[in-house]
Amino acid sequence: MAIKIIQVLTAEDSSPLAKEFHIPTRDGVTLATDVYLPPNLDGPKLSAIFVRTPYDKSSDYTSLKHEAKYYMSRGYAFISQDVRGKHRSTGETLPYTYDVNDAYDTVEWITQQPWSNGRVGVTGVSYYGFTAWAAVASGHPAIKAAVPQATSVDMGARHVASRWQQDVPSLSSVNDLLQIWTNNNGYLAAIDWAADTAQNVVGKAGDVLGKNISATKMLGERIYHQGWFNPYGDRHPYHTTNIPILHWQNWYDPGLAPAGMRDWRHFRSLANRNLHYLRANSADHAAFLLENVGDSSKIAYMNEDARERRISDECGEVADFFDEFVNEIRPQVPRVRARWHLGHVGWQSSTEYPPPCHPVKFTLSSTKSDIGYQMLMNEEITNLATTLSWVHDPNSPVPTSFDVEALWYLLAAYPDEREMANRDDVLTFRTEPFAENFDFCGQPTLQLDLDFLGPSTHLFAKLQDVYPDGTTHPISFGRAVIDKRMGPEVLLLLDDNAYRVQRGHRLQLQIQSSDFPIFIVHPGTEENPWIASKKEKSEHRIRIGGVGGASLSLPRIEV
Incomplete structure (x- = not known):
């Protein structure tokens, strides 16, 4: 159901x-x-x-x-x-x-x-x-x-209009529309977005809850144009x-x-x-x-x-x-x-936000640590450039580490995301344990060259804190629609945070092409993701090392 x-x-x-x-x-x-x-x-x-x-x-x-x-x-x-x-x-x-x-x-x-x-x-x-x-x-x-x-x-x-060529479309928004904006009442409902297309789920919700004007408009007329x-x-x-x-x-x-x-x-x-x-x-x-x-x-x-x-x-x-x-x-x-x-x-x-900071650059490396993860290194990599890749399969997307409702109480749920590092469709980079506390405030910035099949794709990045026992919690998220016509260079701003990475902890960066069901899945084709009739696997490659290799910058502060 x-x-x-x-x-x-x-x-x-x-x-x-x-x-x-x-x-x-x-x-x-x-x-x-x-x-x-x-x-x-x-x-x-x-x-x-x-x-x-x-x-x-x-x-x-x-x-x-x-x-x-x-x-x-x-x-x-x-x-x-x-x-x-x-x-x-x-x-x-x-x-x-x-x-x-x-x-x-x-x-x-x-x-x-x-x-x-x-x-x-x-x-x-x-x-x-x-x-x-x-x-x-x-x-x-x-x-x-x-x-x-x-x-x-x-x-x-994002809530009632989907500019799907500019922003990654949010299924969590439609989830809210159905529960809050169907009629005078509110509903707490279990909605299975994997059971059918978004349009069909909204249609079936109409049979259970009653017709929802906003959700019907969003998945009707509004997904066919890009108006603000x-x-x-x-x-x-x-x-x-x-x-x-x-x-x-x-x-x-x-x-x-x-x-x-x-x-x-x-x-x-x-x-x-x-x-x-x-x-x-x-x-x-x-x-x-x-x-x-x-x-x-x-x-x-x-x-x-x-x-x-x-x-x-x-x-x-x-x-x-x-x-x-x-x-x-x-x-x-x-x-x-x-x-x-x-x-x-x-x-x-x-007196201002963000406060004065000293950007610290971490380089994404093809070298693996002794525990099997790609290294995230606080130094330049001068060796010859290579590539790392992952395959986005729209029929088997990367799952969100928490359910749709937990988006709104993320710290109460506070997911342990350690298992995500075992997926082939997620690139994982991890620092060595920090020898001293590391404080940053502002937006982490991911810079990379990205190549992929098809005219566009979705890019997700997640910054995490890895505790000494391996527990892995989210710090910051980033997401964007990447249009191939804009060239391979990508500058992705992650969400603001002010955070201390404590001594003995590691920073982890994960890169992927889906985050379902919080966001709708890119079909791997040029079709509108809300109504795509065809889904294709797509290989994604990023350049590692050499001049201009992929890097993560954090705005370090002194407190």
Whole structure:
């Protein structure tokens, strides 16, 4: 069976601390909205913190009803809303399309309430981080600052549109569409992407869950063209943002952090760059911390004490940002521009991110170590160039080391990837054990010359930490569509991280051409991978050694 329902996620009971309103929009849809007000309203009018979510405003999963208590204690009104077409809100269940206007209409309603001082801060995580960007894009003058968390401005570009000639198509995105955006309910479902083509799986999901407008459009009209998906109209945040933003990312969030860090770099390139701040943690998408790996009692969704600690820490940072930029309360100590966590060490700060670094080059070698792996050497290889190869078989792709759902809680799952080194379709390069700690911060860079059959291919790279006992955990990922017409030279930027490779550990680099089922498999032909009717094996070769041989560069820092 391609799809099986595990749990139907219906709306949970509202908090007794909230009063629910059904706010009308300009086109007649009503949006279910909880308003939390501090108990003593005899003082000045209130600023509001506003969140819009598709995951049920009243659920323990979002924890918004628990966060509300904290924000009220800090003197804010807290407003949470089910987005259009989800849970208690009416309208079409369709992501991205209506969020800019719906945010504007709700903020306008907020400012008209007797308790409102006309000042609003917007925040949220994942899709409701996107809705924070949509609120910013709405241009409502009451919105004074935003904290979009674990998200990106162009989240929808991969989620509901596939530019398969530019980006490696994501099956995990379609997985989310089916579970979240079919109707007012949510679904936890087991979806077997190996059972059939993606289009047929979506068709069968319609029989089980009901027709999904977004998934049907994505695997219908949108896979035949390469147009960029823009839910903002002429108000894309890249060009219209004029309020302070705290960019909040987590290193171990390969689904959204890469695009979120691209946002950060874009905004820091603009004239109003000083409106933007960064907070990046050694955590996964669900905010589970690297330092808590192996301790399930620290998972906030499973443990009430862990949830309260997370709320105190994380909502405290959000409230501090809004105190400064919504309520204009200047802190005693000026805010640092970039605050980022160095894995296995702790929090660092800098006037810019990435901080100053010294690039260290590791050369990919054809020489094997005494334990049978290709060497990753911290020195130039001057011998004659040779090649190493692997064969991509689209009928037997390299499997992802974790299931599709674990993409969003990568550190809670924290896969041991040691077995991947035994595959013939994965090239593995490994350093000797480090004699001292090695700290880096930024994007690892892979440079190589790549030759392959066919007009295009997918290239995946993975940087890993190999512990003394052989346990192998991911540090950073990279992925790209490689077009042969662009020539053999490839420069692949891996995802940002700040990490300490500890003394006695090894760095490992793996190169491959598939990562299924997180990403759809390249057919090995020139066909669109979503609808390819023919699949062919393809040999891939990289040049090792000599002048310009393959290398990995890491931005080393001193702490």
